[in-house]
Amino acid sequence: MEPRESWAALAAGGVAGVCVDLILFPLDTVKTRLQSPQGFRKAGGFRGIYAGVPSTAIGSFPNAAAFFITYENVKSVLPHGSSSYLSPATHMVAASLGEVIPFSLVQFPLWESLKDLWSWKQGHVVDSWQSAVCGAFAGGFAAAVTTPLDVAKTRIMLAKAGSSNASGNVLAALGDIWRTQGLSGLFAGVVPRMAAISLGGFIFLGTYEKTRQLLL
Numbered sequence: 001m002e003p004r005e006s007w008a009a010l011a012a013g014g015v016a017g018v019c020v021d022l023i024l025f026p027l028d029t030v031k032t033r034l035q036s037p038q039g040f041r042k043a044g045g046f047r048g049i050y051a052g053v054p055s056t057a058i059g060s061f062p063n064a065a066a067f068f069i070t071y072e073n074v075k076s077v078l079p080h081g082s083s084s085y086l087s088p089a090t091h092m093v094a095a096s097l098g099e100v101i102p103f104s105l106v107q108f109p110l111w112e113s114l115k116d117l118w119s120w121k122q123g124h125v126v127d128s129w130q131s132a133v134c135g136a137f138a139g140g141f142a143a144a145v146t147t148p149l150d151v152a153k154t155r156i157m158l159a160k161a162g163s164s165n166a167s168g169n170v171l172a173a174l175g176d177i178w179r180t181q182g183l184s185g186l187f188a189g190v191v192p193r194m195a196a197i198s199l200g201g202f203i204f205l206g207t208y209e210k211t212r213q214l215l216l
Contacts, residue, residue: 001076005216009072010065012211017064018057020204025053027196034189035154068208071108102149107142111135111205128213132206139201143194148174148186150193 001009026049036043114134118126126134152173177185 001073006069006073008212008215010069011215012208013068014061014065015211016068016204016208017060019207020200021057021060022053023203024196024200025056026050027192027199031189031192031196032154034192035151036158037155038158064204103142103146106145107138107201110141111138111201114138128206128210131209132202135201135205136198137201139205140194140198143197144190147188147190147193148177151177151186151188 029049029051030046033040033043033045111131111134114137115126115131118130118134149170152170155173155177156168156170174186181188
């Protein structure tokens, strides 16, 4: 990558991170409370859903900027291209190095594949709004399949000291949820999670692509 492209990825990623957090922070708070073992109302309901927004927005700029400059740089040095069978693997490696979470390993290869497919269908590279639509679909799918992990993470974060979940063992938390609440427990909050992340994918990836295009 040229320095100009790296700076564009850095700035565009930061702007995209701030935009999506300012808009979607309340939905994430609601989702977390829906997954709470105390129940939605006892966990706070709709009270104070904007608490903590400023600090989150300030922290999201460097995090998103670091993710995208890593993602784009790794993509540039690994085999890629719409015709290459290595393309999904390239995007998975780039996403995992940018942010090591299962969600990114699902979302970003799917986002890139959808963009490649749409570009091939129309005969030219997708516009920023089309990239945003691809981001929404990829985000929604990734949100659905990784919901059990998100529920387990929430339970661990909210666990009382000395409880079985307080140890931080994700597999143990998943097993406990399955035994006590079954499938519905594992996918608690899946609808607002999918809605929030689909909207987040649209805003985040669409804003990133548009800002990057403007800077370049």
